[in-house]
Amino acid sequence: MSEQFAEVIVDVPSMQTNQPYTYAIPTEWIGQVFPGMRVIVPFGKRKILGFTTKILSKRPGVSFKIKEIEEVLDLTPVLNTEMLEMASWLAKWTFSFKISCLQVMLPAAMRASYNKTIKLTSTDVSEEVKQLFDEQNEVKFDSKELSADVFKKLSKLSREKKAEVIYQVHDRARTKKVTVIKSLLNTQEVQKQKELLRVNADKLRLLLDFLGKIGSQILTQKDAIKKTGLSAAVFTQGEKKGWLKKEKVEKYRDPYRDAEIKRTKPKQLKAAQQKAVERIDHSIVQQQDKVFLLQGVTGSGKTEVYLYTIACALKNKQTALMLVPEISLTPQMVRRVKSRFGSNVAVLHSGLSEGEKYDEWRRIERNDATVVVGARSAVFAPLENIGIIIMDEEHETSYKQEDMPEYNARDVAIKRGSWHHCPVVLGSATPSLESRARAQKGVYEWLRLDERINGQPLPEVQLIDMRQELKRAPAVDISTPLLDAIKQRLEQKEQVVLMLNRRGYSSFIMCRECGFVLKCPNCDISLTLHMDSHSMKCHYCGHEEPIPRTCPSCQSKKIRYYGTGTEKVEQELQQLLPETKILRMDVDTTRRKGAHAKLLRQFGNKEADILLGTQMIAKGLDFPDVTLVGVLNADTSLSLPNFRSAERTFQLLTQVSGRAGRADKLGQVVIQTFNPKHYAIQLAKKQNYEKFFGIEMNMRHRGGYPPYFFTTQIVTSGPNEADVAKKMFEIDGQLKQVLSSQAVILGPTPKPIMRINNQFYYQLVIKYKKEPELDAFLEDLLLNSQKEARQKLKLKIDRDPIDFI
Ligand SMILES: Nc1ncnc2c1ncn2[C@@H]1O[C@H](COP(=O)(O)OP(=O)(O)OP(=O)(O)O)[C@@H](O)[C@H]1O
Ligand SMILES: [Zn+2]
Numbered sequence: 001m002s003e004q005f006a007e008v009i010v011d012v013p014s015m016q017t018n019q020p021y022t023y024a025i026p027t028e029w030i031g032q033v034f035p036g037m038r039v040i041v042p043f044g045k046r047k048i049l050g051f052t053t054k055i056l057s058k059r060p061g062v063s064f065k066i067k068e069i070e071e072v073l074d075l076t077p078v079l080n081t082e083m084l085e086m087a088s089w090l091a092k093w094t095f096s097f098k099i100s101c102l103q104v105m106l107p108a109a110m111r112a113s114y115n116k117t118i119k120l121t122s123t124d125v126s127e128e129v130k131q132l133f134d135e136q137n138e139v140k141f142d143s144k145e146l147s148a149d150v151f152k153k154l155s156k157l158s159r160e161k162k163a164e165v166i167y168q169v170h171d172r173a174r175t176k177k178v179t180v181i182k183s184l185l186n187t188q189e190v191q192k193q194k195e196l197l198r199v200n201a202d203k204l205r206l207l208l209d210f211l212g213k214i215g216s217q218i219l220t221q222k223d224a225i226k227k228t229g230l231s232a233a234v235f236t237q238g239e240k241k242g243w244l245k246k247e248k249v250e251k252y253r254d255p256y257r258d259a260e261i262k263r264t265k266p267k268q269l270k271a272a273q274q275k276a277v278e279r280i281d282h283s284i285v286q287q288q289d290k291v292f293l294l295q296g297v298t299g300s301g302k303t304e305v306y307l308y309t310i311a312c313a314l315k316n317k318q319t320a321l322m323l324v325p326e327i328s329l330t331p332q333m334v335r336r337v338k339s340r341f342g343s344n345v346a347v348l349h350s351g352l353s354e355g356e357k358y359d360e361w362r363r364i365e366r367n368d369a370t371v372v373v374g375a376r377s378a379v380f381a382p383l384e385n386i387g388i389i390i391m392d393e394e395h396e397t398s399y400k401q402e403d404m405p406e407y408n409a410r411d412v413a414i415k416r417g418s419w420h421h422c423p424v425v426l427g428s429a430t431p432s433l434e435s436r437a438r439a440q441k442g443v444y445e446w447l448r449l450d451e452r453i454n455g456q457p458l459p460e461v462q463l464i465d466m467r468q469e470l471k472r473a474p475a476v477d478i479s480t481p482l483l484d485a486i487k488q489r490l491e492q493k494e495q496v497v498l499m500l501n502r503r504g505y506s507s508f509i510m511c512r513e514c515g516f517v518l519k520c521p522n523c524d525i526s527l528t529l530h531m532d533s534h535s536m537k538c539h540y541c542g543h544e545e546p547i548p549r550t551c552p553s554c555q556s557k558k559i560r561y562y563g564t565g566t567e568k569v570e571q572e573l574q575q576l577l578p579e580t581k582i583l584r585m586d587v588d589t590t591r592r593k594g595a596h597a598k599l600l601r602q603f604g605n606k607e608a609d610i611l612l613g614t615q616m617i618a619k620g621l622d623f624p625d626v627t628l629v630g631v632l633n634a635d636t637s638l639s640l641p642n643f644r645s646a647e648r649t650f651q652l653l654t655q656v657s658g659r660a661g662r663a664d665k666l667g668q669v670v671i672q673t674f675n676p677k678h679y680a681i682q683l684a685k686k687q688n689y690e691k692f693f694g695i696e697m698n699m700r701h702r703g704g705y706p707p708y709f710f711t712t713q714i715v716t717s718g719p720n721e722a723d724v725a726k727k728m729f730e731i732d733g734q735l736k737q738v739l740s741s742q743a744v745i746l747g748p749t750p751k752p753i754m755r756i757n758n759q760f761y762y763q764l765v766i767k768y769k770k771e772p773e774l775d776a777f778l779e780d781l782l783l784n785s786q787k788e789a790r791q792k793l794k795l796k797i798d799r800d801p802i803d804f805i
């Protein structure tokens, strides 16, 4: 082997290309570099990161001097052939740069430049090898500093899985500690100390009162400060006086990791479940890359079907991948999987720190975890020999990534299924129209679970016409029938779930004199009122300012807030039902790590009577004592200017209704709406998916929307509106040359929220059936888009966009 070269996809911001560059492999690394390894290469004056995609043993016929690879970042490939091919496909399919497709497959920890060490993981090595490592069995990994000989040895060890490269992720979460406070005084001592205080020592008196109240309870200093309004300094003073003790304790990290999980046995399947399991298991054993649509009403035991098929794959000595929407990746769901498969399970979700995600990734890579449960990006989990891929709630929009690469995990899952020759199961009570239509055509095999496990009918749904209610009592959020139903359930010691549909909806401030609405200075959107932080915030750019007391426009004092925020409803409810314990679950109360899990645990332990929340409570919850579900405003998702708004509304109402009456008690659902006659609401009331599917397909056919037509959206953005508009019309003109007369272009138009963070957004949408030239045109458009970098114009091409707004 005299010479070797590598094709490298490089990461050059604002000069992206999908063509690889060729670099020479320095002699000392010849035979050690493989496709799927990361390298540092010279590029112009810079040193940049790249992925090797191909190794050549012949010098390419070029006249210029081929530069050498500077550094090798991996001992063995971090992406295998499957993933390298996936990246090429993904780049084309999603009109993305190859480099972003390669990057998205790796955990974030591996994208940063951390220090790396090589750890010896086996004792079955020669003395000579052992001497390379220190007492901790580690050696610093820097390919430039290691001699060729040592590099070769380490590389071999890594291939034999006797050593691995480890990133020293400086993870604050790893060692995160919090200060807690313990009182050292009993009640009498508190009293005594109070008598000794000077008259004007108000703060210390407050502190003593507080210590008297908490008794033996341990609180975090943060909570104590919040509760008392005292500063940390006062607590330090108290500590010096020997009244209290401060201690640093490790903060609770992964809500799932340490929990003792009891193993459970599979349940005896019902006939319909049995049939579904048999069909899927057959495909696993026969290694068929088939797609199944498992359409099962809420509470019909879909999850149990998933668990059985996972067991089948494991028995077949294969691995399993189960995708769930981020929001339903609840401790409840994780526990169900872990209780069946124990430590074989790796969980990937956004609540993990970078380091934790990386740990889970490595467990999968080492084949220590054979079952992966995770949200969207887990679809790239480095599993080998996959036997089954499951996607729960397949209709969920969170499976689509909004940033480049704008992939839909469903497409990637199906692609992986065909690579691994394994079945893919798409499960839902309310499948997306696209999937349901494919099942109709026989592209997917259609499996159905039409009955609830408990044999109970689906809960009775009652619609409340809010137009009538508001005539009686304006400005209430909870109608009399709903309130009565809540009271009755509470009397029976049952639990209630209330949902506030908040999509595109929030509480804002308006002046009753002049109609002034407080808007974000950077975006075309009104600011949202946040009672907990006592401020106005922009949900798009994060701008925050104090709540105005007078109208900034007319100085009137009649400035009030409008809209039904969860906080406002909580207050209203608490006034109506003073004795009731209410838990509120929304973005504000779940921002802190583990908060989501904690709220659910509290509700599950019956520490509260009512769980009030946004969309986040609609999915996956399985609490036996919940017998009433109330929806406060069914319509907000209906009024969005979006062809999917009826579908979204139907899905949401069906999902949330499904939370009621899951055990032996019959459930009840009350939906408040301003559009009681709308078909999405009427059919959600009847929980008739099939009828809804029929009507909605008809609407889509008439409007020329998916699944009858394909759609692709192009968005341009930039700081100068005229430049953005000009570019968009230019693209429109070019498209008209390329497209056939069958295709339709909507736009170009400004986006409904035209300005976000001082960037202007224009869009157009192409609707089409068959356009053989379109993909190539769009790919060129993407690659050429960087020429506009001077005008700071950005381009985004989105195939099968979720929304057009
Ligand atoms: N064969 C069975 N025998 C007894 N109980 C079962 C069986 N299958 C499932 N269950 C139980 O029935 C309840 C509902 O099942 P599961 O959560 O799997 O339904 P699902 O269709 O996934 O629900 P959803 O889509 O509403 O979240 C669960 O508590 C589950 O443990
Ligand atoms: Zn803003």
Ligand SMILES: [Zn+2]
Pocket: 511, 512, 513, 514, 515, 516, 551, 552, 553, 554, 555, 556
């Ligand atoms: Zn005013």
